[in-house]
Amino acid sequence: MNNLQKNGYAKYDLMTSLDYEGIEADYKEILDYFEDLPIDDYAPEANRYRRYSRALVLPTSGTIEWLPTMQRDGEEFSAYFQGKFNPEHAGSYREFHSIGPSIQNNRLLQEIIMANYRETFWKEEDQIMPIHVGVHFVKLMVESDEDRAVSSPDCLHQDGEPFTFAHLVERSNVEGGTNAIGIPEVRGRQPEEADEGDLHEIFEITKPLESYGVYDSKVSHYVSPVEKGEDDTPGVRSVILIDYQLTVVADMDE
Template identity: 55%
Template sequence: MEVIAVSQLKEAGYEYYHFKDKIDYPGIDDDLAALQHAFDNLPADEYAPHLNRYRRYGRALVMPGTHEVTWLPETWVDGHAYYEYFQGSFNPEYVGEYRRFPALWQCSMENRLLREMIRQDFRETFWTREDALMPFHAGVHFVKLKVENPGDVAVSSPNTLHQDGEPFTFAHLIRRNNISGGLNAISVPRHRGKMPADIPQDDIKQSFYLDKPLESYSVYDPLVTHYVGDVEKGETDGPGERSAILIDYQPTVIADPDQIRSTRGNTDFMIYV
């Protein structure tokens, strides 16, 4: 009888690894360099311009079985492309709030390494049979924490142990240069909203730094909380940065008809799609 290995992600709720141990191909370093270049010109996060955080975002569908990736249409406002992002109650800094982030560049969407990330990460997720009847949603975040001057601090959101609200999140380091900090910590769900220093250290499942490009980790949201520490400038001249791609996955469900707002009869705010 075939023995099927249980992944650490499924068993423990997280995994820390290097992406090249899972996917490698001729030209991967060139594709990585192209993604690093895309991080050179990320716009500031307009929702927290004082926290030295820069980002772009994209939304795609992943087909079960074939793992085909299709990017969803952007929202255009004043000639600029955006994607909407919503976490419900899971981000205490933006509870119930939609955020609109500048869209990924088209060249980034077509980058083979990014598409391999989306597909490979998806292969490691797990769902109910009902979930798998429909395509899956992938949210792709390019996030840079950048510090230019001594004393500057760059902060992730939310700045505590947290859960994201999406069942799975994968993080891939793209570049780390001239910084201190950026500690990653994995803990248990009951410590959501707390700082790692304020909980029993036995409840820290693992802590680590992402140092080299394509060092990675993944979390299964129901089983763990996770945290990224503040970033400060290092000792050498020039700015410092921690740049990472975050990819989250959630199902496109066949909803309970009683929960579909479009069936409630108020057409005032409905749109044609």
């Protein structure tokens, strides 16, 4: 039993554990890609930028297959549905600009996806079907002292997918971006509104590929808004979020 299964969350240092020849160049390619993420069309005032794509992990072969995208005005989009779990977009589909093929094929991104997958756990009968993977590239960026960049949802929450992992790509000249892990019952609250005993840990990820994962049914989680630090450069906090869920088989009795 790993820490994710035992505690409901776990922390990682993937730059160390995934170390291979060429990892720095692969990381730099991902870091550069984050510079031009498009604005989140669903919250243009939140100083949030993002791309999203979907893939399958095939358990028998341990390979990754990226799913097709949709065409909108000559651009590629991928759909995301979080059901009731995001109070800001409950019950609605959102379409995000897709992650480009060159980054989908980046070795480091694929290594991260598979490292996360190996941390997950499923019933034996579930592993005969592909595991669905959602990959979010999310950047919070503030350019003035008055700006705030906010994650969605801005409260302790659960995602609805069984497992979600967050990997830091860049943290530069920011205040905030603090993570909190709590019991499921405090979802919908701010960390300061929860009793101290209902929060497992409050921490920050600060180094490239410093990461954490959550087992959704066992915990709630949160990241605080980002504000600009003391330097004259923009404040940036960029992360890769990766979620994992089962292939759902239709109930023929419905």
